[in-house]
Amino acid sequence: MTNRLQAIVLTGMSGAGKSTAMQAFEDFGFFCVDNLPPALMPRLIDMAEHASGKLSKMAFGCDLRGGELFEPLLMTVQEIRDRKDVTVTLVFLDADDATLVRRYKASRRRHPLSMGGRLLESIQAERQKLAGVRQAADVVIDTSNLSANQLKQELSRRFVEHAVRLPVHVVSFGFKFGVPLDADMVFDVRFLPNPHYIDHLRPYTGEDEPVYNYVMQWPQTQSFLQKAEEMLDFLIPEFQREGKSHLVIGVGCTGGKHRSVAVAKHIAAHLRDIAVVDLTHRDFRRED
Incomplete structure (x- = not known):
């Protein structure tokens, strides 16, 4: 062997x-x-x-x-x-x-x-x-x-030969369907411009490029992501140092289809350098 x-x-x-x-x-x-x-x-x-x-x-x-x-x-x-x-x-x-x-x-x-x-x-x-x-x-x-x-x-x-990276579950959701019960922290992105009111964007989700690019184009989106991701970069090692075995991060908008999906996707991609990340979009297939 x-x-x-x-x-x-x-x-x-x-x-x-x-x-x-x-x-x-x-x-x-x-x-x-x-x-x-x-x-x-x-x-x-x-x-x-x-x-x-x-x-x-x-x-x-x-x-x-x-x-x-x-x-x-x-x-x-x-x-x-x-x-x-x-x-x-x-x-x-x-x-x-x-x-x-x-x-x-x-x-x-x-x-x-x-x-x-x-x-x-x-x-x-x-x-x-x-x-x-x-x-x-x-x-x-x-x-x-x-x-x-x-x-x-x-x-x-x-x-443990190498540090065990913290499992982090990022879940997008719609507030009208309820906050995830197991969320350790929740980001509310309902302050961002809503693609739901753009006719040609409404059928898509935040996983689709037209909606994702629409959400990401705003200065407030970039400012929010910078602050949120800096905070998570600090918190995740601290949580792990204190013995936390997993972390659930909720990202919510009104219906859980557009803004929360795009932002959750961005946050999950960012965190993959420091954590074992799982991304779930809980409500993006629900009917409005």
Whole structure:
């Protein structure tokens, strides 16, 4: 093989952030399986390598919830290391006892080793059981002082070779049909001259050259696009830095056929240099 599969085996203390980390790896494009008996990892890797759409990145979550099934973890990791087609990294998430107690009290969840005793005793028992795994780990991350977003950033820094570009969905729409429910921000372009009132332009949409050129010819259109796109150029990296996994930008005019379509098309083309962009015209086929 020329390209080795990247496998992350994620374990650690209960309450140290494994669920958050697994969600982060999923956002990074990893195929993720949580609460997996370690003995099944080689079989899943084999299945992934023989699948028609071959996977290149996998993340497995394993912890003491598996009971006896968790015990072969280190032996299985070594078995995977011996393969020439896989690069495996054992990641251990940790946090101090006070932080784990606070998180468990806030979540009101039961500790997996709780047998009716004190929470702190369960945490200390788990720490003792996992001491060997922690010592064998390739990477140990202390999450005591990390927020969910900071943990995601730390994982990205360590395990994502190239920055994952933010998925951005640009959707044009007509205000008379309602604002998209999932829009994170909305631009209202009803202030622009309306091609609807030009007889020979009315049948076309903003995707058609005559209407697109009509909308783009106005100084106010160019001024608006300059300001809007400068703002988005600033916001998108900031949203991504704060852990946002996707962004929906609505562009609306009255009927969603002419002005919003043309402007959305221009904004989407502009953003393709910094984001993974999807463009949808929600209402441009509707009847007036």
